[in-house]
Amino acid sequence: MLSKRVIACLDVRDGKLAKSVKFVDTKDIGDPVQKAREYYEDGLDELVFYDITASSDKRRIMLDVVERVAEQVFIPLSVGGGVRSVADATDLRLAGAEKINVNSAAVQRPELISECAEAIGNQNVVLSMDVLRVAVSAQIPSGYEIVINGGRKPMGIDALWWAREGERLGAGELVVNSIDADGTREGYELNLTSRISKAVRIPVIASGGAGLPEHLYDVLTDGAADAALVASMVHYGDHRISGLKQYLHGRGVKVRMSW
Amino acid sequence: MSLAASLAAAIVDYDAGNLRSVQRACHEVGLNAEIVGDPESLLRADRVIFPGVGAAGAAMQSLHRRGLGSAIKEIIARGTPTLGICLGLQISLDYSEENDTHTLGLFAGNVRHFKLADPSLKVPHMGWNEVRSVKAHPLLQGLEAGDEFYYVHAYYPDPIERSIVYAVSDYEQEFACALGRDNYFATQFHPEKSGRVGLRLLKCFSTWEGTC
Numbered sequence: 498m499l500s501k502r503v504i505a506c507l508d509v510r511d512g513k514l515a516k517s518v519k520f521v522d523t524k525d526i527g528d529p530v531q532k533a534r535e536y537y538e539d540g541l542d543e544l545v546f547y548d549i550t551a552s553s554d555k556r557r558i559m560l561d562v563v564e565r566v567a568e569q570v571f572i573p574l575s576v577g578g579g580v581r582s583v584a585d586a587t588d589l590r591l592a593g594a595e596k597i598n599v600n601s602a603a604v605q606r607p608e609l610i611s612e613c614a615e616a617i618g619n620q621n622v623v624l625s626m627d628v629l630r631v632a633v634s635a636q637i638p639s640g641y642e643i644v645i646n647g648g649r650k651p652m653g654i655d656a657l658w659w660a661r662e663g664e665r666l667g668a669g670e671l672v673v674n675s676i677d678a679d680g681t682r683e684g685y686e687l688n689l690t691s692r693i694s695k696a697v698r699i700p701v702i703a704s705g706g707a708g709l710p711e712h713l714y715d716v717l718t719d720g721a722a723d724a725a726l727v728a729s730m731v732h733y734g735d736h737r738i739s740g741l742k743q744y745l746h747g748r749g750v751k752v753r754m755s756w
Numbered sequence: 757m758s759l760a761a762s763l764a765a766a767i768v769d770y771d772a773g774n775l776r777s778v779q780r781a782c783h784e785v786g787l788n789a790e791i792v793g794d795p796e797s798l799l800r801a802d803r804v805i806f807p808g809v810g811a812a813g814a815a816m817q818s819l820h821r822r823g824l825g826s827a828i829k830e831i832i833a834r835g836t837p838t839l840g841i842c843l844g845l846q847i848s849l850d851y852s853e854e855n856d857t858h859t860l861g862l863f864a865g866n867v868r869h870f871k872l873a874d875p876s877l878k879v880p881h882m883g884w885n886e887v888r889s890v891k892a893h894p895l896l897q898g899l900e901a902g903d904e905f906y907y908v909h910a911y912y913p914d915p916i917e918r919s920i921v922y923a924v925s926d927y928e929q930e931f932a933c934a935l936g937r938d939n940y941f942a943t944q945f946h947p948e949k950s951g952r953v954g955l956r957l958l959k960c961f962s963t964w965e966g967t968c
Contacts, residue, residue, distance in 0.1 A: 498885065498886070498926055498927075499877075499881065499883050499884070499885050499907075499927060500883060500884045500904060501883075502883050502936075538952070542883070542884055546783045566776065567780055567783075568780055568784075571780075571781055571784065571948065571950070571951055571952075571954060571955060572906065572949055572950075572951055573906060573949050573951060588773050590778070593776060593777065593780070595774070595777065611930065617774075618773065618810050620809070620880050620882065620910075621809075634876065646900070669880065670882065671881070695876075696873075698878055698879055699878055699879075699880075700878045700882050700883070714952055715819065721876065723878060723882075723883070724883070753884045753902065753904045754902060755902045755903050755904060755953070756949050756952055756953075
């Protein structure tokens, strides 16, 4: 039986972790490579890097980070943030990323999904979608709207429709990030996650809102997610990857316990 | 890069995916593997890794165009220790339902698309799943109950002879995930992306003499 995955997301700006991390050993504060290695050794199933570097001339720094991580972390590595073309995707793949996340650029130009799928294979194209809860309308029948540019710009696109469209265009997996839940640490958006997961046949990764181990349990059961993304709850040392997996295992969720 | 008479290990490049993750994992276990795309280099290698991600149809066309199909058959026939991974395993059977493709025929059997009754199960089968050994093999040395490997695939191998099946996994149905005969061993999962247990398999391969 397939295990549910625990995935850690690291936001990287100019080659450093965007949120400062309180390490016990202060020597390596903010080094994404060390953090990746630490999570890998603690049982992480998959790693996502999100490049939030503002200027494109600093992109090379991110490629170096990916390369250094790929040399010492032997689990799937996914990278996103600012991917606008097949060339961007290919550069990251050569640096060592397995999967490429597309987000805003795919909303503005959906062919990007099919172009990437053609170039690097469907299974390696992850459509990451930022979703905001809105009033139900003729245009947004699900009451969930796609937003871009870090949640600032509503696009008038229904999230459920976009999830199916992304699958049709060749995405191999979806990341569903709830803007409402993001940063609250009060739990994932279960209704959104479960409605999207049941609307597609590709795996769905829940993102946004994780603060406690039971939040992962909820989204992997009631939320019908195939994987749960965690960020600040592990970055600040409140929880460990191995502890989260122990908890899920104890409550009967199938997760990888041998590493 | 040395042009010595022999290569410690060759990773077969036939335009089927990013091979550097396989190469990095080999380096991690001390196996000096080079990515090669021509039959001559392949024939000079002491051991060969035949990986691959992508579609069976395009992969077979690329293998034939590069003259690699017959080279792979030759290295296996002459006893070179060889490890197939994912698509490498799939195109080792006779036929794949993917793109209706006739494949290399190193193992008798077909590759079939997952047809699952449970609508909550996703295709591709993507993620970590337990690999259960059904027969001892030098490359599965150290495998324990509960060990999981990373998978990404929508098609699965369905070999005719059960005697070549060394390990199985379950995804609604049981399927063969490791096949072997003599000096050839092939896995549906990705050892290069499976953490410590995957590196252990590659480490075993780095010194394997090609017997089972």
